[in-house]
Amino acid sequence: MTGYGIAHRETDRYSATVEIKSLNSKTLDLSLRLPRFLLDRELEIRNLVTKSLIRGKVNLNLDFTRPRATGGQGSIVNKEVLTLACRELQELSALTGLSLEQLTAVAHALPGSLRIPTDATAATEEEEETPWEELLPLLQQALDRVNQFRRDEGQALTSEILGYVDRIRILLAEVERFDPIRIEQVRQRLQTHLAEISSNEHFNPIRFEQEVLYYIEKLDIAEEKVRLINHLHYFAETAGLPEPTGKKLAFISQEIGREINTIGSKANDSTIQHLVVGMKEELEKIKEQINNIL
Structure with a gap:
């Protein structure tokens, strides 16, 4: 803005x-x-x-x-006013017997004794109001x-923000690449634990099956990955709309952040969590720039 x-x-x-x-x-x-x-x-x-x-x-x-307003045709002396003032001072000098110097001193000592005429034409021009139209x-x-100015800045800003979105896509693709490795590690841990507890005389296979299903569901991030990629596509489409979309982009970025956080909490894998930190960093850059968008 x-x-x-x-x-x-x-x-x-x-x-x-x-x-x-x-x-x-x-x-x-x-x-x-x-x-x-x-x-x-x-x-x-x-x-x-x-x-x-x-x-x-x-x-x-x-x-x-x-x-x-300037004097008549560039002159700095108003001859008519000065001539009239001299004539009046001379008449007053003859009437009072005071010299011109004495009259001038008296005039300066008595406020309001001198009246400076105004140019009616200039006054009228100053008071004239320019039409609002x-x-x-x-x-x-x-x-x-x-x-x-805003549109030019917005075009550059849009390219910058979409670059951050593409960076999140790249990191999400890395999550996709490492997810099968994570799943295999989880499977191996489960098999190891299964071998340990199956030999226990108090082993309850039904209870164990329920726990395994809950554990697998808790670690599954497939839905979060699908929702995140959809939010990224929607964000890019919305950023290209001609109307103001700042508030809408802010809402979409909140949804993006929600999916990224869920992936990080459910993954239980250091490699994926590092990728999640990278996605969060790019998302923060997006949020900062969204404040500049209407």
């Missing part, structure tokens, strides 16, 4: 950038940073992100700026790029 997407638009009226970062998480944990004029759109944005990204720790930042495609573009 790791992903990154950014979309930028530059116009003569504004500059807008949508940046989205996504990390692994079992649920959607969304953090938004929006300009003030889009706060009333927060719920709509959350719904769009939830529908598109589904899960992950997501940070969305929408940066919006307007170009600063102009920014919505930018958000969608960033979401699309996050999902494309």
Whole structure:
């Protein structure tokens, strides 16, 4: 679920950038940073992100700026305002008898005695709100790029996970190869024990037959091997589906682990148990990577 997407638009009226970062998480944990004029759109944005990204720790930042208004045709001096201020100061000097320097000092000492006029056109432009319809495609573009990032990562991740599944298949094939040897060893042990106890005067053949059947059934791993190979096939098929399958793969991996554990406990053979440890190791790698899948 790791992903990154950014979309930028530059116009003569504004500059807008949508940046989205996504990390692994079992649920959607969304953090938004929006300009003030889009706060009333927060719920709509959350719904769009939830529908598109589904899960992950997501940070969305929408940066919006307007170009600063400049003076008339690049001039840094507003001649009209400065001329008007000088004329008013001269009239006030003649009226009060104070010099321009004295009037300036008084003006600075009295808050509110000077009024700086604003450019009505610039103010209107600053207060103008950009329509949400102009920014919505930018958000969608960033979401699309996050999902494309996720898809590219998912393809590489799928190949890696299926490699672990193939490794479990190889180890299971080794279990199949050593299982007849294990069975023969069990048979020899049973024959030895049979020779020892059959000479005992308290020997009960019916009781002995029941014990042998129970013992053989307890050591038989044929069903577990069949179920395990079926789970591995099902896992590979599910991983190739186009829809989100992360939770389903997690359930299948649990079933795989259950069969591997049962084989290890019933085998009663050091060689097979070593192979079981190898299968468990590959399964743990699968579980770690499943957390990155939707």
